[in-house]
Amino acid sequence: MTFAIIVHGGAGEVAPDSLDARKQGCRVAAEAGAVILRRGGSALDAAQASVEVLENNPLFNAGTGSTLNREGRVESDAAIMDGSTLKAGAVAAVSGIRNPIRLARAVMERSPHILLAGEGAHRFAQQHNIETCNPEELVVPEQRSHWEKEHGTVGAVALDAEGRMAAATSTGGIFDKLPGRVGDTPLIGCGTFADTHAAVSCTGSGEDIIRTTLARHAAYLVAQDLDAVTAAKQAIAYFAAHTQGDAGIILKSRKGELGYARNSLYMPVCALGFSEDLILDA
Numbered sequence: 018m019t020f021a022i023i024v025h026g027g028a029g030e031v032a033p034d035s036l037d038a039r040k041q042g043c044r045v046a047a048e049a050g051a052v053i054l055r056r057g058g059s060a061l062d063a064a065q066a067s068v069e070v071l072e073n074n075p076l077f078n079a080g081t082g083s084t085l086n087r088e089g090r091v092e093s094d095a096a097i098m099d100g101s102t103l104k105a106g107a108v109a110a111v112s113g114i115r116n117p118i119r120l121a122r123a124v125m126e127r128s129p130h131i132l133l134a135g136e137g138a139h140r141f142a143q144q145h146n147i148e149t150c151n152p153e154e155l156v157v158p159e160q161r162s163h164w165e166k167e168h169g170t171v172g173a174v175a176l177d178a179e180g181r182m183a184a185a186t187s188t189g190g191i192f193d194k195l196p197g198r199v200g201d202t203p204l205i206g207c208g209t210f211a212d213t214h215a216a217v218s219c220t221g222s223g224e225d226i227i228r229t230t231l232a233r234h235a236a237y238l239v240a241q242d243l244d245a246v247t248a249a250k251q252a253i254a255y256f257a258a259h260t261q262g263d264a265g266i267i268l269k270s271r272k273g274e275l276g277y278a279r280n281s282l283y284m285p286v287c288a289l290g291f292s293e294d295l296i297l298d299a
């Protein structure tokens with residue numbers, strides 16, 4: 018069967034003793050998406066499932082375990098996009114949502130909009146039975162003592178047996194951000210993008226990813242017939258040439274190729290598909 022999924026666990030510096038656990042977390046998440054693809058499910062469901070697993074893993078900066086803003090609170094950003102229809106859904110600066118990617122999917126499917134923010138997004142969650150929680154439940158002790166300042170956004174891109182592609186990304190953003198700050202993750206074409214050429218998820222310095230519209234840039238390179246690996250590398254080279262930031266990118270091309278690249282120190286990645294080959298990188 019033809020399918021592929023690739024997930025990332027965020028670009029940045031990590032505490033060396035958490036590296037193996039992060040790689041393992043990515044592997045479990047990729048497997049959750051692969052199970053759906055193997056039984057003929059959609060790229061959209063697979064990408065969402067992988068991201069939910071990472072949101073529930075306190076090691077990663079998304080959902081439970083998100084980084085804290087300047088007021089010591091979690092504010093989440095997330096987006097999902099279906100490449101075959103260009104439908105997208107996203108949430109920004111929302112509090113008290115256990116799985117922000119679920120809420121992004123609901124925005125895509127149950128509202129006429131693409132991006133809902135803050136209090137309105139929270140109310141939308143309540144109206145559509147998306148699990149809300151006490152925002153404190155998303156805070157883990159490591160983030161409270163903020164010994165880790167690394168990124169750890171999560172993302173997944175998938176290709177299903179029908180040739181459809183999807184991208185999903187979720188994050189708590191950057192440490193010490195101002196309340197209300199929105200990063201690249203929920204902005205379509207910046208941290209998240211999918212069309213019929215490629216599906217892309219980015220991580221890293223959000224403001225720099227926004228100014229380079231990194232995900233759309235990479236998808237455009239694939240549309241110009243670059244292979245996925247070259248497109249990912251060129252997109253990161255463009256990013257590095259125009260900003261001082263660090264970033265990582267994963268992408269899937271319509272031909273089924275997987276690509277990833279980074280100029281950050283680390284980015285755990287796991288890919289499953291086709292020959293069932295597994296790529297792990299940190």
Ligand code: ASP
Nearest residue numbers: 168170190200220221223
């Ligand atoms: N890109 C995310 C943001 O700026 C952070 C990250 O990838 O770790 O919100």
